[in-house]
Amino acid sequence: xxxxxxxxxxxxxxxxxxxxxxxxxxxxxxxxxxxxxxxxxxxxxxxxxxxxxxxxxxxxxxxxxxxxxxxxxxxxxxxxxxxxxxxxxxxxxxxxxxxxxxxxxxxxxxxxxxxxxxxxxxxxxxxxxxxxxxxxxxxxxxxxxxxxx
Numbered sequence: 001x002x003x004x005x006x007x008x009x010x011x012x013x014x015x016x017x018x019x020x021x022x023x024x025x026x027x028x029x030x031x032x033x034x035x036x037x038x039x040x041x042x043x044x045x046x047x048x049x050x051x052x053x054x055x056x057x058x059x060x061x062x063x064x065x066x067x068x069x070x071x072x073x074x075x076x077x078x079x080x081x082x083x084x085x086x087x088x089x090x091x092x093x094x095x096x097x098x099x100x101x102x103x104x105x106x107x108x109x110x111x112x113x114x115x116x117x118x119x120x121x122x123x124x125x126x127x128x129x130x131x132x133x134x135x136x137x138x139x140x141x142x143x144x145x146x147x148x149x
Contacts, residue, residue: 002034002064003104006073006134008117008126008131009059010097012046016057019083019096024061026079033075039129046093047123053093060101060129069103071111076100101130105140116140121149 009025011019020041028035039060047051065072076098083096099116108115116139120126127149130137135147142149 003106004064005063005065005069005103006130006137007061007063007076007102008097008101008130009033009061009101010056010125011095012054012056013093013095017041019058020059022083023079023096023098026082026089027061027063027075028133030067030075032066033072034064035061036064039132042125042129044125047125049092056125058125058129060126060133062133069100069106069108069115070113072099072103073100101126102140105138131148 041057103115137146
């Protein structure tokens with residue numbers, strides 16, 4: 001049975017909209033993944049990076065997937081790499097950023113995979129697009145609806 005998962009999409013370098021659109025296309029082309037909803041794009045100031053970082057475009061995608069959470073993360077990292085993301089320093093500007101926000105009601109705490117995303121409930125640029133497409137989704141550790149966060 002497929003799992004409903006939510007993926008954050010963000011870009012603040014190059015053709016931001018094009019980068020997000022291309023990431024969604026690659027996600028759609030992934031065996032075991034069906035994209036069911038995409039939020040509107042929101043423009044937001046960069047958080048946590050250099051003071052002169054360009055603004056981000058952000059969105060959230062709802063997917064149905066038969067991939068385990070680890071395989072989903074690996075696919076997202078592969079898409080980032082395919083689109084030219086280079087990981088130098090945390091919070092650097094980036095062509096594309098893809099994060100697993102929620103994976104069903106799973107709670108995962110591994111060094112490189114934490115679900116739910118540990119900062120999602122503090123980030124308006126994640127909560128607003130997530131609330132647009134899944135207001136009744138439940139944060140599995142806070143036990144609150146996304147609309148209430």
